[in-house]
Amino acid sequence: MNAESAAQFRAGPVVALCGGIGGAKLALGLNRLLGKNLTVVVNTGDDFEHLGLHISPDIDTVVYTLAGLNDPERGWGHADESWNFMQALRELGSETWFQLGDRDLAMHVERTRALQSGVSLTDFTASIARHLKIPSAVLPMTDDHVETVVITEEGPLSFQRYFVGLQCRPAVRRLEFKNAQNAAASSAVLSALRNPDLAAVIICPSNPYLSIDPILAIPGIRKTLDEIKAPIIAVSPLIGGQAVKGPTAKIMAELGLPADSGTIARHYPFLKGLIVDKVDRGEVSEIGLPVHAASTLMRSLADRDRLAGECLRFAAQLANAVEGSG
Numbered sequence: 001m002n003a004e005s006a007a008q009f010r011a012g013p014v015v016a017l018c019g020g021i022g023g024a025k026l027a028l029g030l031n032r033l034l035g036k037n038l039t040v041v042v043n044t045g046d047d048f049e050h051l052g053l054h055i056s057p058d059i060d061t062v063v064y065t066l067a068g069l070n071d072p073e074r075g076w077g078h079a080d081e082s083w084n085f086m087q088a089l090r091e092l093g094s095e096t097w098f099q100l101g102d103r104d105l106a107m108h109v110e111r112t113r114a115l116q117s118g119v120s121l122t123d124f125t126a127s128i129a130r131h132l133k134i135p136s137a138v139l140p141m142t143d144d145h146v147e148t149v150v151i152t153e154e155g156p157l158s159f160q161r162y163f164v165g166l167q168c169r170p171a172v173r174r175l176e177f178k179n180a181q182n183a184a185a186s187s188a189v190l191s192a193l194r195n196p197d198l199a200a201v202i203i204c205p206s207n208p209y210l211s212i213d214p215i216l217a218i219p220g221i222r223k224t225l226d227e228i229k230a231p232i233i234a235v236s237p238l239i240g241g242q243a244v245k246g247p248t249a250k251i252m253a254e255l256g257l258p259a260d261s262g263t264i265a266r267h268y269p270f271l272k273g274l275i276v277d278k279v280d281r282g283e284v285s286e287i288g289l290p291v292h293a294a295s296t297l298m299r300s301l302a303d304r305d306r307l308a309g310e311c312l313r314f315a316a317q318l319a320n321a322v323e324g325s326g
Contacts, residue, residue: 012199012230013037014312015192019211020046020058021075021245022237023204024065025298029308030202031066031136038136039192040066041221043206044121045141045148045177045214046159050098051089053108054115057160058211059125059140060107067132075245078103097165122186137192141215144183148214149176159210168247172254175209180217185224193224200315201225203234205296207248208267209255225270231318233273233311235296236264240279244297262286273318275311290318 018027018040027040043058057076064070064078071079081101090096100108107128114124120143129138148159152170162168193201206212216222225232241259243249249259257263261276261283273290276283281293292314298304 012197013039013192013195014200014202014315015039015041015198016202016204017041017206017212017215018058018062018204019043019206020061022243023058023206023211024062024070025304026202026204026235026307026311027062027136028065028301029298029304029306030311031134032305033308033312035135036137039189040136040138041141041189041192041215042138043141043211043214045146045180045210045217046163047145048147048158048160050160051095051100052112053100053105054112055098055100055108055160056111056121056125056140059121059138060104062138063107063125063128063132063134066129066134066136066138069132077101078107098160120186122188126188137188139186139189139192141185141189141221142183142218143186144179146180146183146214146217147178148210149178151176163210168250172209172251174255175213177214177217180214181219183218185218185220190220190224193221193228198228198230199319200230200312201228201232202311202315203232203268203271205235205237205244207237207243207246207251208264209248209251210246212268228270231272231315231322232268232270233275233315233318234264234268234271235275235307235311236261236277236280238264238280239277239296261291262288265289273314275307275314290314290321 016027030038042062046058047056061076071077081103085102121140122143150157150162151174154170237243237248252259261280265274265287275292277296278293284291294310
């Protein structure tokens with residue numbers, strides 16, 4: 001996206017819905033193009049307490065990525081990490097199935113201290129983002145506790161036990177989001193989505209079932225999305241029927257769903273448009289809404305910027321088409 005195109009989109013704010021690694025890549029491109037005109041609403045269904053600490057994996061992945069502190073090899077955690085804490089835990093015979101690096105540990109300790117002192121997760125995350133000079137707003141989907149529970153053939157599992165402890169091996173039967181119906185979207189999230197100048201909502205290529213559905217399970221968020229007039233587009237997390245990383249295709253198969261672009265489009269009934277990879281352009285005629293084919297694999301920083309630009313241009317085209325028809 002050139003500077004002129006980016007400047008055009010700065011006339012209106014954009015909200016991105018995001019999970020962890022894959023979503024954070026696109027969020028970085030959007031952050032670089034939009035700066036303070038971007039709000040990233042992040043899944044917190046993965047949050048849990050471990051070793052007495054409040055862990056927010058997706059928020060941390062997004063924050064580290066936007067701040068340029070993420071580990072590009074692992075895709076999660078802090079760059080230049082060391083593991084002395086985990087080694088010491090191992091020597092004490094403690095739990096080591098969930099890896100906490102020494103640098104990463106500082107975030108969890110500080111977050112836990114802040115939450116215990118009465119600071120909300122929203123305010124803590126905003127403070128960290130400011131301190132790390134992230135221009136975009138990074139918001140948890142809610143300040144209330146919501147827990148993703150994976151119902152598997154082996155019984156119910158907490159998300160991290162399924163995802164990290166068991167490496168997603170058990171077959172998924174369904175997903176539950178405990179307390180989601182009682183959780184409230186923060187005023188910051190609702191203000192961003194209800195902004196009369198909102199230019200677009202972009203659903204990042206995160207796992208629809210594990211990362212985006214917890215966000216949509218918050219009643220205030222889903223209701224607001226149903227009412228939004230601005231274009232809502234999604235970037236499919238699938239390329240040729242497979243996920244770049246993670247268990248998206250596996251879960252779709254276990255839920256009896258075809259791993260294709262049509263399934264992704266139907267999963268988000270409020271969509272105005274879908275971005276698919278160029279290898280999937282043959283599926284376009286079956287989707288039933290405007291589709292843009294692009295190279296969605298993001299290996300480099302340039303790829304992130306390019307895809308972010310394509311998202312913004314596609315959303316602008318959809319908005320212009322609506323205005324023209326009106």
